[in-house]
Amino acid sequence: xxxxxxxxxxxxxxxxxxxxxxxxxxxxxxxxxxxxxxxxxxxxxxxxxxxxxxxxxxxxxxxxxxxxxxxxxxxxxxxxxxxxxxxxxxxxxxxxxxxxxxxxxx
Amino acid sequence: xxxxxxxxxxxxxxxxxxxxxxxxxxxxxxxxxxxxxxxxxxxxxxxxxxxxxxxxxxxxxxxxxxxxxxxxxxxxxxxxxxxxxxxxxxxxxxxxxxxxxxxxxxxxxxxxxxxxxxxxxx
Numbered sequence: 289x290x291x292x293x294x295x296x297x298x299x300x301x302x303x304x305x306x307x308x309x310x311x312x313x314x315x316x317x318x319x320x321x322x323x324x325x326x327x328x329x330x331x332x333x334x335x336x337x338x339x340x341x342x343x344x345x346x347x348x349x350x351x352x353x354x355x356x357x358x359x360x361x362x363x364x365x366x367x368x369x370x371x372x373x374x375x376x377x378x379x380x381x382x383x384x385x386x387x388x389x390x391x392x393x394x
Numbered sequence: 395x396x397x398x399x400x401x402x403x404x405x406x407x408x409x410x411x412x413x414x415x416x417x418x419x420x421x422x423x424x425x426x427x428x429x430x431x432x433x434x435x436x437x438x439x440x441x442x443x444x445x446x447x448x449x450x451x452x453x454x455x456x457x458x459x460x461x462x463x464x465x466x467x468x469x470x471x472x473x474x475x476x477x478x479x480x481x482x483x484x485x486x487x488x489x490x491x492x493x494x495x496x497x498x499x500x501x502x503x504x505x506x507x508x509x510x511x512x513x514x515x516x
């Protein structure tokens with residue numbers, strides 16, 4: 289089974305900050321990685337798939353990079369609506385999720 | 395409107411059974427594999443089970459293998475999860491999820507339902 293390690297678990301930042309979240313996988317998954325945003329009481333929302341492809345309708349301040357075993361999600365300039373929890377998901381075999389990063393207002 | 399709507403969650407005693415349903419609309423249901431994903435409130439996401447487009451192939455997480463059964467009825471555009479021998483650790487919000495699929499296969503989840511809460515407690 290592929291293990292997915294996401295960091296940090298909590299991130300405090302301010303509006304306008306640039307933030308980065310990292311996911312590492314226990315074995316190479318090429319670029320089969322997605323990022324989701326989740327707000328309390330809501331289902332996850334797809335942001336990025338295949339490591340770096342922005343889902344339609346997602347603001348361009350979100351970007352993803354990486355391949356193999358290390359991946360990053362970057363938000364270039366935080367907006368108030370971005371404070372939420374973020375998950376990565378590898379889908380090279382079955383589906384395995386990272387533990388989540390809660391992005392909080394500093 | 396493209397959507398998934400889960401139902402069937404409730405409070406159940408340990409050892410009990412429950413059947414979840416997911417009604418799909420707005421897309422051609424039998425073109426897609428489907429999955430169930432669960433989330434303990436305040437915690438991470440766990441893929442539970444998946445089924446291919448015609449129901450011939452099913453897969454399960456080790457944590458539910460032998461206790462849960464996934465099925466679908468394409469005529470009713472519906473996905474199901476039969477949960478038996480329920481345990482406290484099965485308490486979670488259960489989401490129905492549709493992957494993006496093309497001729498090469500199925501990939502990330504691009505559509506989720508709103509979730510249904512299952513609480514296993516005596």
